[in-house]
Amino acid sequence: MISLQQLLALLVIGFFIYRLFKQRNKKQVGGNEFVLWLSFWIVSALAILFLKKLDYLAASLGFSASGINILFYGAILILFYFIFKLRLRIAKLDRDLTDLTREVTLLKK
Amino acid sequence: MKISCVIPAYNESKNIIKVIDKVLPLVDEIIIIDDCSLDNTYELAKTMNVVALRHPINRGQGAALQTGDEYALSHGADIIVHFDGDDQFKAEEIKTLITPIINGEADAVFGSRFLGSANFPYIKRAIIMPLARLVNRFFGIKLSDPQSGFRALNRQTLEKIKIENRGMAHCSEILYKTYKTQARIVEVPITVTYHEFGQSFGGGFKIIKDLIIHNFIK
Numbered sequence: 001m002i003s004l005q006q007l008l009a010l011l012v013i014g015f016f017i018y019r020l021f022k023q024r025n026k027k028q029v030g031g032n033e034f035v036l037w038l039s040f041w042i043v044s045a046l047a048i049l050f051l052k053k054l055d056y057l058a059a060s061l062g063f064s065a066s067g068i069n070i071l072f073y074g075a076i077l078i079l080f081y082f083i084f085k086l087r088l089r090i091a092k093l094d095r096d097l098t099d100l101t102r103e104v105t106l107l108k109k
Numbered sequence: 110m111k112i113s114c115v116i117p118a119y120n121e122s123k124n125i126i127k128v129i130d131k132v133l134p135l136v137d138e139i140i141i142i143d144d145c146s147l148d149n150t151y152e153l154a155k156t157m158n159v160v161a162l163r164h165p166i167n168r169g170q171g172a173a174l175q176t177g178d179e180y181a182l183s184h185g186a187d188i189i190v191h192f193d194g195d196d197q198f199k200a201e202e203i204k205t206l207i208t209p210i211i212n213g214e215a216d217a218v219f220g221s222r223f224l225g226s227a228n229f230p231y232i233k234r235a236i237i238m239p240l241a242r243l244v245n246r247f248f249g250i251k252l253s254d255p256q257s258g259f260r261a262l263n264r265q266t267l268e269k270i271k272i273e274n275r276g277m278a279h280c281s282e283i284l285y286k287t288y289k290t291q292a293r294i295v296e297v298p299i300t301v302t303y304h305e306f307g308q309s310f311g312g313g314f315k316i317i318k319d320l321i322i323h324n325f326i327k
Contacts, residue, residue, distance in 0.1 A: 098172045098275050105142075105162050105176055106183075 006048050013045045047071055112207060113138040113186035115177030117170050118194035122148040129157045131200035132192060140180050141194070142173040150194075160184075170258075171279025175272040182268060190261045198259045199300045206261040209295045216266045216292035219252055219284070220259035220299030245281055250288055252296050256280045259299050266292040 002010075020037050023029045029037070047054060047067075054067025063070060114136040118125055125141070132139055139159040143151035145167040154161040162176060174191060181189045188210050190203055202220065209215035223238075238255065245255045258280060262270070270286045272279045287294060 094275070095273060097166075098168045101164050101166055101168050102172065102176045102179065105164050106180060109160070109162055109180065 002049070006051065009048045010045060013041050013048070017041050110187045110211065111138065111185055112136045112188045112190065113140060113181040113184070114190040114192050114203070115140050115142070115174060115181055116192050116194045117142045117144060117173030117177065118146065118150050118154070119144040119167070119170070119173075120146045120148050120150060121194040122146070122150045122153055124196040125150050125153050125194055126157065128192070128194055128196050128200070129154070129159055131196075132203065133158065135200060135203045136190065138181070138184070138186070140177045142177045144168060144170070144173045169275035169279075170277065171272045171282070172275035174279060178267055178270075178272070182264065187264050188261055189264070189267050191258060193258050195304065197301050197304060199302075202259070202297075202299050203261070205297050205299070206259065209297070210261060210263050214293070215295040216290075217262045217287045218260065218295045218297055219254065220257045221252065221254035221296045222257060222299060222301050223253040224296060224298035245284060250281075250284050252284065252294070254296070255284070257299070259301075262287065262292075266290050 017038065020029070020034065020041070024034050051067050054070060056067075058065060058067050058070045065073075112135075114132050116128065116132070116139060118141055121128075129139060129141070139157075141151075141154040141159050141161045143154060143161065143163040145164045151161060151163045160180065162180060164173065164176065178189060188207050190206060192198055192200075192203070198220070206218045206220060209218050242253075242255045245252070256277075260283065266287060269290045270283065272282060272286075274282045
């Protein structure tokens with residue numbers, strides 16, 4: 001039996017999966033990105049469906065926190081990773097922009 | 110032997126003519142890179158007997174230096190001097206920097222404010238510089254001035270260096286990359302007159318952050 005909170009969370013995940021497929025149809029996301037996000041949302045949905053099992057898993061791993069807290073910790077870690085990746089991507093674009101600026105400047109001369 | 114002086118400039122309309130007048134008799138060519146100034150730095154530079162380049166968008170001092178270096182190398186420079194456009198360095202000390210290279214005693218000469226006389230603001234002398242020196246030690250650099258912008262390099266050395274940090278981290282980057290080329294490095298005393306504070310405390314941390322980030326980019 002799932003709780004109302006779990007149901008709401010599943011609805012939110014369902015909405016994001018629906019949007020992901022829509023973006024895929026409009027070719028707004030690449031193949032790899034689509035698989036990555038779909039896996040992410042499926043794992044999230046499974047984690048919510050088997051929240052009690054997560055409690056056992058957390059306890060067996062020696063964590064005193066409940067399964068839902070472990071999920072939050074994991075989510076924060078993933079967010080940090082994405083922010084770091086994004087920062088690197090921006091830095092790379094920034095470098096490309098500098099190279100382009102230099103080329104335009106030197107071509108004009 | 111062709112000596113080119115690369116001078117990046119951003120909003121330096123008050124100083125640029127003065128700096129050009131002082132440097133021009135000492136070198137064969139001056140290359141001014143206006144980094145998309147908001148004032149008329151570029152227009153003023155164009156009226157002088159110098160090569161004036163202008164970035165269409167602001168990219169930072171490191172980026173401007175690299176643009177100037179590429180121009181100098183492609184136009185036959187043998188020695189390239191990096192000089193600031195804010196009139197804080199003494200032009201006559203260019204001779205001190207290039208002499209060891211001309212005499213074949215060095216491939217790169219870095220000016221040091223610690224060997225010379227500089228009226229350092231207290232925070233810069235007591236906190237920022239020791240911290241920057243510590244970071245440089247981490248990269249194996251043992252020079253007395255970790256952030257000097259007054260330097261001269263010969264063609265062979267500069268050809269192996271590409272400045273990738275467009276911000277203030279380029280000073281440490283140039284030091285590090287010069288060390289990696291196995292160039293013969295000499296430090297000479299220089300005089301600096303501070304008109305403004307220059308690098309802030311937060312700016313020092315930004316340099317460290319930029320150096321770390323750029324190590325991760327392919």
